[in-house]
Amino acid sequence: MTQKLQSWADVAPRLIAVAAGRDAADLVITGGKLVNVQTREVLEGWQVAIAEGRFAYVGPDASHCIGPDTETIDATGRYLIPGLCDGHMHIESGMLTPAEFAAAVIPHGTTTMFTDPHEIANVLGLEGVRMMHDEALMQPVNIFTQMPSCAPSAPGLETTGFEISAEDVAEAMGWPGIIGLGEMMNFPGVINGDPQMLAEMAATMNAGKTVGGHYASPDKGAAFSAYVAGGAADDHEGTAETDALARVRNGMRSMMRLGSAWYDVESQITAVTERGLDPRNFILCTDDCMAETLVNDGHMNRVVRHAIECGCDPLVALQMAT
Ligand SMILES: [Zn+2]
Incomplete structure (x- = not known):
């Protein structure tokens, strides 16, 4: 390759x-x-x-x-087996460039990654995102880029070097490697109808692309319903079986992550292994992998192995990673 x-x-x-x-x-x-x-x-x-x-x-x-x-x-x-896919992740978490990240994970069987370069967006803004996007397109595997939605992630609480605007999002939707909007972390903004967040999601949907979700709250009442109504297609912030159930029952994809710091597969995969829910809307991902994890433990092959150890049918685990 x-x-x-x-x-x-x-x-x-x-x-x-x-x-x-x-x-x-x-x-x-x-x-x-x-x-x-x-x-x-x-x-x-x-x-x-x-x-x-x-x-x-x-x-x-x-x-x-x-x-x-x-x-x-x-x-x-x-x-x-087919090439493994990481449904949601950040290359920068490995302290690596796209080329070096690809070189690290190809030997582990990964051929596709859905990446949100929001860390570089905090540092270099739209120009940094474009550099990650361009380098991603040069790799011998699929690195699909999501346009970061929230830089800073918590407006007013962070002093980032750059900020991402709704205009930036609209511009990036025309780039060849952009497949959607990266995790919409400003869920209070969505719930409260923040004009910038709604404009970013509108620019994404009007371009025929997907809004990635990030609802980091246990509240499954009206706030969750409001977030779902905003149109996010998936969410990887669930940590308990009830989170996974709430997401798939509302039409979202439940992404279950095993990263260097995230251990959210074991607590949620029971929705499939014990409740017997249709696994088609459950996806395995890493979110964040340190370089040390990639070298010592692997990438998505590590997540598939872990899912099997949690009682998942190996074929179902592979389906959730492909
Ligand atoms: Zn993430």
Whole structure:
């Protein structure tokens, strides 16, 4: 993985030719057990043919995709799983740049991260966010950037170097790597109808993008309802099963985090493991990982292992991390 993939449209003719047996794949993997997170099943012996860095064929027999120059890998005794995704995180928490963070987590199986560079926004404002965004786009894995919503996070209580405005948010929504608004931490502002917070969320939704949530309060009364009404699609601030239930029952995604300082999976995953709720709206993430954690314990592979230790079906844990 040394360069970004071409668009699907550009490589589709070759993918079709490889799958049809008219062209040879670059790489074929045989002998493994394919974990299909689409169907939540393990497909014994399924094979994968890769061309142009993409899957061309997935099925029981890829022999028609193998030519004289095709590299083959025998994965007997191993499982093939999709690349792991971190649903919410901050690269700066690792004290690393996007390139160095990617280099640290790729060996742990992470291929996608949804990052909110709000720490650099506090220091360098919109220009800093743009630098993180641009470097993210250069990496050989997916680093999707959320535009920070709250710099400072607690207006009036912090003296940040820069502040993010609603105009900044509106501008960033036109950048190629921005996929939404980063965690809306000013939940009192949303609940009380603060014009700047509402303008940031409106700019995001009008651009067809997603508002990330951050409701750090145990109150599940009218305040929570008001926050939900603002349109946040997910929330990772839950710490108890009741928090997870409140979020998914109100149409949000419940993100459960295991970071360097956050241990909120064990206390919430019972919503799935014991109550048997549909796991589709539960997502695993880290929020913050120190470099030491990445080196010693891993990244999303650490979170998946932990979820399994908490009693989660391994296939469900992988679904929640992909
Ligand atoms: Zn966060």
